Amino acid sequence: xxxxxxxxxxxxxxxxxxxxxxxxxxxxxxxxxxxxxxxxxxxxxxxxxxxxxxxxxxxxxxxxxxxxxxxxxxxxxxxxxxxxxxxxxxxxxxxxxxxxxxxxxxxxxxxxxxxxxxxxxxxxxxxxxxxxxxxxxxxxxxxxxxxxxxxxxxxxxxxxxxxxxxxxxxxxxxxxxxxxxxxxxxxxxxxxxxxxxxxxxxxxxxxxxxxxxxxxxxxxxxxxxxxxxxxxxxxxxxxxxxxxxxxxxxxxxxxxxxxxxxxxxxxxxxxxxxxxxxxxxxxxxxxxxxxxxxxxxxxxxxxxxxxxxxxxxxxxxxxxxxxxxxxxxxxxxxxxxxxxxxxxxxxxxxxxxxxxxxxxxxxxxxxxxxxxxxxxxxxxxxxxxxxxxxxxxxxxxxxxxxxxxxxxxxxxxxxxxxxxxxxxxxxxxxxxxxxxxxxxxxxxxxxxxxxxxxxxxxxxxxxxxxxxxxxxxxxxxxxxxxxxxxxxxxxxxxxxxxxxxxxxxxxxxxxxxxxxxxxxxxxxxxxxxxxxxxxxxxxxxxxxxxxxxxxxxxxxxxxxxxxx
Amino acid sequence: xxxxxxxxxxxxxxxxxxxxxxxxxxxxxxxxxxxxxxxxxxxxxxxxxxxxxxxxxxxxxxxxxxxx
Numbered sequence: 226x227x228x229x230x231x232x233x234x235x236x237x238x239x240x241x242x243x244x245x246x247x248x249x250x251x252x253x254x255x256x257x258x259x260x261x262x263x264x265x266x267x268x269x270x271x272x273x274x275x276x277x278x279x280x281x282x283x284x285x286x287x288x289x290x291x292x293x294x295x296x297x298x299x300x301x302x303x304x305x306x307x308x309x310x311x312x313x314x315x316x317x318x319x320x321x322x323x324x325x326x327x328x329x330x331x332x333x334x335x336x337x338x339x340x341x342x343x344x345x346x347x348x349x350x351x352x353x354x355x356x357x358x359x360x361x362x363x364x365x366x367x368x369x370x371x372x373x374x375x376x377x378x379x380x381x382x383x384x385x386x387x388x389x390x391x392x393x394x395x396x397x398x399x400x401x402x403x404x405x406x407x408x409x410x411x412x413x414x415x416x417x418x419x420x421x422x423x424x425x426x427x428x429x430x431x432x433x434x435x436x437x438x439x440x441x442x443x444x445x446x447x448x449x450x451x452x453x454x455x456x457x458x459x460x461x462x463x464x465x466x467x468x469x470x471x472x473x474x475x476x477x478x479x480x481x482x483x484x485x486x487x488x489x490x491x492x493x494x495x496x497x498x499x500x501x502x503x504x505x506x507x508x509x510x511x512x513x514x515x516x517x518x519x520x521x522x523x524x525x526x527x528x529x530x531x532x533x534x535x536x537x538x539x540x541x542x543x544x545x546x547x548x549x550x551x552x553x554x555x556x557x558x559x560x561x562x563x564x565x566x567x568x569x570x571x572x573x574x575x576x577x578x579x580x581x582x583x584x585x586x587x588x589x590x591x592x593x594x595x596x597x598x599x600x601x602x603x604x605x606x607x608x609x610x611x612x613x614x615x616x617x618x619x620x621x622x623x624x625x626x627x628x629x630x631x632x633x634x635x636x637x638x639x640x641x642x643x644x645x646x647x648x649x650x651x652x653x654x655x656x657x658x659x660x661x662x663x664x665x666x667x668x669x670x671x672x673x674x675x676x677x678x679x680x681x682x683x684x685x686x687x688x689x690x691x692x693x694x695x696x697x698x699x700x701x702x703x704x705x706x707x708x709x710x711x712x713x714x715x716x717x718x719x720x721x722x723x724x725x726x727x728x729x730x731x732x733x734x735x736x737x738x739x740x741x742x743x744x745x746x747x748x749x750x751x752x753x754x755x756x757x758x759x760x761x762x763x764x765x766x767x768x769x770x771x772x773x774x775x776x777x778x779x780x781x782x783x784x785x786x787x788x789x
Numbered sequence: 790x791x792x793x794x795x796x797x798x799x800x801x802x803x804x805x806x807x808x809x810x811x812x813x814x815x816x817x818x819x820x821x822x823x824x825x826x827x828x829x830x831x832x833x834x835x836x837x838x839x840x841x842x843x844x845x846x847x848x849x850x851x852x853x854x855x856x857x
Contacts, residue, residue, distance in 0.1 A: 365857045483841035484849070592816035600817065604826075608833040676814045683804045684830040690801050691834035693794050702842045708855065710848040717855055 226269030229276050231288045232298065233336060233346070235263040236305065236329030240322050248316060256309050259325060263332065264302040267295070274338055283398055286338030292665030293519065297335040297455045299663065300523045301328055304447035304530055307646055311534055312440040313638035320360045324444055326353040331448035335455045339398045340388040340413075343456070347384055347420075350449060351377030357441030358433055366436045372716075373433035376426075377449075380419035387412030403460040414461060420453035421504060422497050424473045428713035430497060431481070435489040435546075439537035442489055446496060446533050447526045454503045454522050463510025468591075471508055472599045475501030479609035481711060486704050488546045488618055489536050492529065495572065495614040498606055499525045505603065506587040509594055512666035517586030519664055524579035524653055528571035531646035532618065535565035538635035538643070539622055546622075548704035553627030561635045562623040564643040571650040573615035573685060574607060579650045581681065582657035582672040589670065608688040615685075616692050621704055801827065 239259040246252040272295070275288040290298075305328035312324060327350055334346035351374065358370035390409030392398055403410050415426075422430045434445050461467065478494040478501075485491045499521070506518030538561045540546045543554060555562040567578070574580035584607065591600045635643070653660050657672055695701040756763045805824045815821040 368857050479837060480841045480844055483838060484845045597817050597819075601829075604829060605833045605837075608830040609837050612834050612837060674814065675811050679804065679807050679811065680813070680820070680826040683807070683824065683827040686797065686801045686804050687827040687831040688834045690797055691831045691838075693797055695835065695838050697794065700842075701838060702845060705849070706852045708850045708852055709845070710850060 232263040233333035240325030289338030311642035369436035376429035384416035467508025471504030475606035482613035514590035520583040531568035542632040548621035567647040573611035579653040
């Protein structure tokens, strides 16, 4: 442990040094050592504030360690480690550098004690992560990456604007509880909301994540959104509107998840739904609610990584993750199927799996505060998540009808990464005290009461029964090759159409104006030519006689006026 | 597949009847209704699928709708 060294710097610095190591085992081992060293450094640091830097007349606290930041920083290191093992055979320096820089920026963000450091890490995470999408090296991924980057940078710009307003009004850049009433509070809130994928601000997630590389999606699923959950927990804990926002977030994506064909996109919708639970926890704002949000973020990073890793392995081996083209893969990839089902059981909150001991904290917090409407919706969402992530993902990929695809089992390094993630999911489920011990607030909560176990099993078993009945009766909608319109339709279709229309109207108007002016000028020139041109009446030479005539007329007129 | 289905039906019935065997700790009164979590889960999932199916009529487009 080096006194006061920011663990984020180990990952960020290491990302550039990694390129100096020769490609292959040496570079992989070097990369693997970085999150391990980072985690050890994090573990060894006592809670407190370190590494203050004077910048102009601002004091940046680049490292603040407390219960809230510790839990996030720790799980970010674990996620980075899992991704490095998962990508062991990858020979792509772009993804390798981005795969360290991006987690490093995320760790830096959760450890930032001030808003300026947060902003710097916020933007570094945005810029480094887009390369994980572009590394797919297809036109489609390029476009998706651009849209992703616009959303991320947009969030950064709002954050910066909010920080400036806040600084001018309060003279402080300390990142502590802000609330909506604080100066710049709304700007910062929306900046966080974009990254947390609030309803209507969410679509960058489902749009971009499934377009990233096999490893890229695993990495992306871990950091950006959880960084935002951390930031909301730090700055907006107890903000009542977050309960409504979170409930909506938990609800609406599950409908899309049911009809979505791309199984990685199904997981992206399901991620949005899980983020909803965390946002509700933050909105409740009691120690139990906040602990629930942190614990669920911790668990979510692991089971979502596991699920994305299993679908990544399917994409790698079978060449597709479309539900309509898959099925029966358990014959070729039995281990991946088993590990995927551990992830499915974890996200569905089966007893002995991670979400059972983390999501229940949020539901309990909602119940204790009397939020019965949210409670019922979250219960609906819990049944829904089991339905689409717990059953649909493994069912359509590995079982259902046999698609005839025969492929190899996932590579050994991928199985190791998935195995570790699965072990952590089960470990948290079986030994919840270990996770509860690192949460920001001390809690005494026993998830394994008879009531909780029986009611949760009832919810899950009867949801499974509903799925079975619907499939057997043919009511369940088949997986179809299609695109489902979501809010991104607004900027991917409507805005281009409106922009093209407006541009067309403006250019037509301009053309008409030009024609009219040209016509006018031509007429003017023709008129001038007629009167003053070569044969124009005003251009002819006048005889002396006419001058004399006009002089006589004028004199005559003078004479008449004189006599009058 | 049939065996799996009837096995699941059996598990569901056992879990439902399980409500008779212990005292349920409920925060809200509706939680203590008989088999609340069972039938609520079932109804929610059916409603979810039926609504999502209707939603497809509005939101479903060809795969190359966005042209990229």
